[in-house]
Amino acid sequence: MTDAGPTTASVLPRGEYHPALDGLRAVAVIAVVLFHAGATSELTGVAPGGFIGVSVFFTLSGYLVTTLLLRRVGRPGSVDQPSRVDLDLGRFWTRRLKRLAPASFAVVLGTILLSNRFWPGMATSDALAGAFGYTNWHVIWSGQDALLRTIVGPLGPFWSLGIEEQFYLLLVVAVIAAVRTARPMQTLTILIACGWSVSVAVQLLANWPQYQLEFSTVTRASELIAGSALAVLLHTRPDLLTRLSSLLGPVGIVTMTVVVVLAATTDYDPPWLLHGGYGVMSLVNAALVMSLLTPGPLTRALAWAPAVAIGRLSYSWYLVHWPIILMLTPDRTGLESWALLALKVVASLALAVVLHRAVEQPLRRAEARQRTVLVAWAASSLVVVVAAIALL
Numbered sequence: 134m135t136d137a138g139p140t141t142a143s144v145l146p147r148g149e150y151h152p153a154l155d156g157l158r159a160v161a162v163i164a165v166v167l168f169h170a171g172a173t174s175e176l177t178g179v180a181p182g183g184f185i186g187v188s189v190f191f192t193l194s195g196y197l198v199t200t201l202l203l204r205r206v207g208r209p210g211s212v213d214q215p216s217r218v219d220l221d222l223g224r225f226w227t228r229r230l231k232r233l234a235p236a237s238f239a240v241v242l243g244t245i246l247l248s249n250r251f252w253p254g255m256a257t258s259d260a261l262a263g264a265f266g267y268t269n270w271h272v273i274w275s276g277q278d279a280l281l282r283t284i285v286g287p288l289g290p291f292w293s294l295g296i297e298e299q300f301y302l303l304l305v306v307a308v309i310a311a312v313r314t315a316r317p318m319q320t321l322t323i324l325i326a327c328g329w330s331v332s333v334a335v336q337l338l339a340n341w342p343q344y345q346l347e348f349s350t351v352t353r354a355s356e357l358i359a360g361s362a363l364a365v366l367l368h369t370r371p372d373l374l375t376r377l378s379s380l381l382g383p384v385g386i387v388t389m390t391v392v393v394v395l396a397a398t399t400d401y402d403p404p405w406l407l408h409g410g411y412g413v414m415s416l417v418n419a420a421l422v423m424s425l426l427t428p429g430p431l432t433r434a435l436a437w438a439p440a441v442a443i444g445r446l447s448y449s450w451y452l453v454h455w456p457i458i459l460m461l462t463p464d465r466t467g468l469e470s471w472a473l474l475a476l477k478v479v480a481s482l483a484l485a486v487v488l489h490r491a492v493e494q495p496l497r498r499a500e501a502r503q504r505t506v507l508v509a510w511a512a513s514s515l516v517v518v519v520a521a522i523a524l525l
Contacts, residue, residue, distance in 0.1 A: 151426060152435075152436040152441045153425040153431075153432045153433075153435040153436045154193065154197075154422070154425055154435075154444070155435075155440070155444030155447075156425075156434070156435025156436055156437060156440035156441055157189065157422070157425060157435055157444065158190070158443075158444035158445075158447040159435075159440040159442075159443035159444040159447060160186070160189070160389075160392070160393075160435070160440075161186035161187070161189040161193075161447070162186060162190075162444075162447040162450050162451055163186070164180055164182075164183035164184075164185060164186035164189075164396040165183050165184065165186040165187060165290075165451065165454070166183075166450065166454045166477075166478060166482075167180035167183050167474075167478070168180045168181065168182070168183025168184055168186075168396075169183070169455060169458050170458055170474045170478055170481075171183075171474060173458050173459070173477070174469065174470060174471075174473040174474040174477065175469065175470060176470060176474055179474065180396050180397060181398065181399060181400055181401065182395045182396045182397065182398060182399025182400070182401075183396050184401070184402070185392060185395045185396045185399065185414070186396065187293050188356050188411060188414045188418060189392060189418050189421070190293065190297075190451075191293070191296070191297070191353065191356035191357045191360070191415075192357065192359050192360040192363075192415055192418035192419055192421075192422060193360060193418070194297050194300075194357060194360060195300065195304075195357035195358060195359065195360025195361045195363075195364070196360035196361070196363050196364050196422050197360070197364075198301060198304065198360075198361075199304060199360065199365065200364040200367075200368070201225065201228075202304065202305070202308050203364055203365065203368045205221060205225070222305060222309075223503045224503070225305070227501075227506045227507075229301060230510050231496060231499070231501075231506060232497055233294070233298070234510055234513065235492050235493060235496040235497070235513075236448060236452055236488055236489075236492050236493040237263070237264070237291070237294065237452060238264060238513045238514075238516075238517055239488060240263075240288075240452045240453055240456070240488070241260055241263045241264045241288065241517055242516065242517055242520060243456075244260070244287045244456055245260050245517070245520045245521055245524050245525060246520070246524070247456075247460075248287075248524065248525060249524070251287070251456075251459065251460050252287050252459070254282050254286075255282070255286055255525055256282065256525060257521045257522055257525040258271060258275075259271070259282065259286055259288055259525075260517065260520075260521040261517075261518065261521055262283075262288070262291070262295070263288035263291040264514065264517045264521075265514070266291075266294065266295045266299065267295050267299070268283075268288060268289070268291040268292040268294070268295045269292040269293075269295045269296050269299075269348040270295070270348075270350070271283060272284045272348050273344065273345050273348055273349065277342065277344065280344060284344070287455060287456040288455075288456075289455060290451060290452075290454075290455045291452075292348050295350075296348075296353050296354075296357070297357065300350070300354060300357045300358075303328075303354075304361060307321060307324045307325070307328075310324070311324060318365065318368070318369050321365060322362075322365055322369075325358055325362050325365060326362070328354060328358045329354075329355050329359065329412075329415070331351070332351060332352060332353075332354040332355035332358065332412065333355050333409060333412035335349075335352055336352050336355070336408055336409050336412055337408055337409045337412075339352070343402060343407060346407040346408075347402055347407060352411070353411060355411060355415045356415040356418065358415070359415035359416060359418060359419040360415075360418070360419060360422065362419065363419045363422060363423055367423075367426075374423075374426055374427055378428075381424040381426075381427045382424065382427070382429035382431070384421075384423075384424050385420075385424025385425060385429060385431040385432070386430070386431055388417050388418075388420045388421035388424065389421055391417050392417070392418075392421065395414075445489070446485050446486060446489040446493075448489075448493065449486075449488040449489040450482060450485035450489075452485075452488065453481055453484045453485050454477075454481040454485070457477065457481040457484060458477045458481065461473065461476055461477050461480060
């Protein structure tokens with residue numbers, strides 16, 4: 134038999150659900166949870182670099198959200214008709230609100246209600262920053278002296294959600310600008326390349342305190358933009374997955390190994406990572422995501438049902454894990470070391486399952502008009518604001 138080269142079976146169907154990407158989410162969230170649970174259980178050697186999981190989340194989110202937008206733009210065509218443009222931003226934002234707001238508002242409100250008992254130093258501004266997607270800038274503006282209250286407070290991990298939400302706004306602006314030009318995809322490619330370059334340049338050149346480098350949207354944007362670049366690349370060159378299928382299997386194993394090794398060994402945000410390292414990680418993450426779009430050993434491993442299940446509830450787990458970890462102290466539980474770590478992991482996962490099934494998924498899947506979603510979001514926002522002002 135002659136070698137006919139790669140066939141369409143060497144890539145996974147475009148536009149369909151890829152369970153391995155949920156498996157990757159599971160790896161990322163487990164790394165983050167173990168990092169936080171270990172650090173608060175006097176087990177700092179457990180996933181000391183687990184914060185790398187946030188970097189993986191960033192790139193995966195950039196890829197998925199950009200892919201959603203590009204499906205509305207259409208395929209590149211001729212010079213006279215460069216693309217089919219059918220942006221429905223109302224639908225896009227409705228989907229984002231239904232996906233993100235219910236679970237995050239529930240956690241913010243729950244944290245406010247429990248603040249007097251568990252976090253008496255929590256401020257109104259901390260809750261509002263978490264609810265409205267600017268925790269990262271709230272941490273930076275509050276300064277070094279307030280870090281124990283802001284980033285170490287119960288809503289501290291919302292900083293990464295804030296960066297993602299800010300990125301969505303910038304991405305939509307970029308897409309709107311691009312589709313108004315004669316060559317939308319070329320324009321968008323240039324904007325993405327410029328954005329990634331600026332982000333990495335700031336990482337390399339800025340002489341900022343560590344917390345500013347870590348939490349600034351500008352410095353961390355490269356990780357999200359790399360995901361966007363991958364989405365644009367595969368949108369304009371869908372044949373690449375077939376052409377590179379034989380290489381992507383080994384690439385996936387190598388990049389997954391890099392992520393796991395860094396999560397298992399890296400000290401908290403070393404200088405090399407803050408000064409250009411996250412730019413390198415963005416490329417590693419993008420290569421990893423791309424590899425999971427083709428069949429292979431790693432794709433099959435991450436498509437394992439338990440990993441996929443954890444990946445599907447990773448958003449809820451990320452939201453609730455830190456407040457639970459802070460609540461479960463040695464004094465309150467009578468436990469320490471590995472027993473305490475196990476309790477923190479299991480308890481936060483259990484609450485995540487409840488949040489996922491009772492709030493996140495039902496409201497995400499609910500059929501509702503755009504107007505209804507916006508009214509519900511506004512009403513929920515008002516409840517959070519009133520509760521924060523009255524109770525904090």
